[in-house]
Amino acid sequence: MCYGTLMSELSVEMGREPSPAPRQLPKEQLLKIHDLMLEGRVLEERLIRMQRQGEGYFWIGGPGEEAFNVCLGLLMKKGRGLDHDFFHGHYRSSGTLLAMGAPSIDALRQMANTKTDPYSEGRNFVGHFSKREWNVVPITSPIEVQYSIAIGTGIAQARHGGDGITIVTGGDAGSAEGDFASCLVWASRPMLPLPMLIVVTNNDWGISTPAESQHGEANVSDRGKPFGMPTAVCDGNDPEASWFAIQEAMDYVRRERKPFVLEARLSRLYGHSSSSGSNYVSEEVDCLDVIAERLERRGWRSKDETVAKRTELEASMQGWYKQVLTEPKPRPEEIWDYVFATENVVAQDAAVQSTEKTAGDL
């Protein structure tokens, strides 16, 4: 592969259209992506309302990242063990989890901190997913640690061979932490390059601090270049640009067993979290508008059909929400559960063989 070509295809300089002409996804695929993006947005908006109504303590999530995150989830080689992709996400990864097949109701459960929350049994904030069955490593509140921890799954997969890779995502603000540099250093060691897709979802903000006031680098992904890594910047608000950028980066990592840094420029549509108001930001591009306009232009889904789909999803979400409110909370004595493991469950995963197809094999 000629990475010069890849770079020119993927690079989006702000204010300029990428060239050559963007590639298109087939109708059914784009409609599926749209469905998932809509569900992701409806989910996040329900989570925000739950927090405001006092049915959860704190909201943080990924509205504005649906286009990129849904594509990432669909393209992942989902499953358990070294033959599948390991995903080290961050707290804006709900679109990725939905695309992988995680039910929305489970995120509602985590918001309501119920015992039935499958990711933490009421212990952690919403968006802090964990799913060993799919190699989704526990998501944490620190915005950088995943870049260090991903090194380890990357080493295991480099040794194991096959085409399973390690995918790590974080934000532009978090890339200022040392762990991001650690990730670049360790992923490119000459003695063992790592099959790692290093993703930065760049929304230009760190809570209230504009990236332009703190980051002198033109692109965060440029930091991969001195390490000999191919890098790319894609329009993360555009599902098709995201899809092809992720696919080509993944293909490279799977085949070459080397790291790739992919930066997605995208929006943050409800602010940082509930602590900053979680109000809709109309000044930024909304990826749902981008895809809806495109579907309508191609005659694949009308505005009315989009509204109907959204209404249908909101009704479903309302039902799940009502159900979650009836579910039990954890009991006080459960603080003593899971302090120490008595069984090495993760060791059982190492031998699990490839049994599932890539979710993106549509």
Next chain:
Amino acid sequence: MATVVQAVRMALHMGEAHLGVTDIFGEDVGPPLGGVFTATQGLETAWNSPLDERGIVGAAMGLALAGQKPVAEIQFCDYAFNTIDLLKLAGNTYWACAGDWNVPMTLMTPVGAGIHGSIYHSHSFDAQATRLPGWKIVMPSNPRDAYGSLIAAIEDPNPVMVLLPKALMRARAEGPDELIGGEPDAKELRARIDAPIGDRSGWVPDWPDLALERVPEGTSATLRRGDQVSVVTFGRLARVAKKAAEELAGEGIDAEVIDLRWLHPYDWAAIRDSVKKTGRALFLNEDTEITNFGEHLIRRCCEDLFGDLRIAPRLHAGAHVPGVGLSEHLEDASVPTHDSVLRAIREAALAPEVGRSMRDVPRVERRAPTVDFSLDREALEGRVITHEVFGRSSRYRA
């Protein structure tokens, strides 16, 4: 007869040969050096990492999550402080995800003073480590325990930290109880498993056939039985305390010395039984004394054993100063020494019982059972700090 560092090396070999260890790594851990203390010479799975402690801990966590069995080394615990949030995370992962992922990693690191290591090679880590719920913490004081605690750590499905007293790295067994089952004599062992000086590219170790021995979690070792005072310690000071206790026997003082070994989970039953017997407890370690692990044990003694206590439980620990200074005078003034341990045991053994002193001295000024630094002008001008703990006053030069 193995040294502590040879025992560590043999345990790691047993780990990779029989217990599924996949990675032994850290700074200078792999060939050609095999560790700055030679703990990892000749091991098949040992490799060098970048000089990046956060990367080392993160990589170990990721390897563990991927079903591997890593043993990571932080070259000196003084350099583990920038990994604290990752250590916290390793400890809380299993809990936070409600049992979805366990983190079977071992982290070993040399700790403590005693080699004139100055400000960045003399730190202790037991106070920090015991503030990390979700971790198991062990600190051996002899070759056999070093071997057995590493084996136990490797077999455990949780994160386990093995704190290795760096001053004991070359220490050998002091009795048959400290010998590893099946180990050759010192000369033969050196010839078989120590890398040669110079070119070692063609060298391979000839590992002895050892028994798989463990120091079961939460078990202490009573190094000396006694009826008069209980000395509860671990690591480097376990040997110091034992020697001091033996010397004090000549003065008619009968001290019991417990080597705790595991700091978490720890052997409360052994402490309880000993303190109930003697009524006098001295907790001894070399970490700085404020929010010291020994203070927790004192609190537990006060709450659980108050009626059995004949004196207020005591702590002899490192001075709460920002570092361990290089000069012998500074180091000796900063951490417990043989002489200070001897004095501390003697004072604890001979101090008047609380009840009796209260009767004998009717106007005793009661002090709050909290740590209180008081810096009066006179003391400050004389650069002498008066440090009062539990109503006991000690003065040391600032």
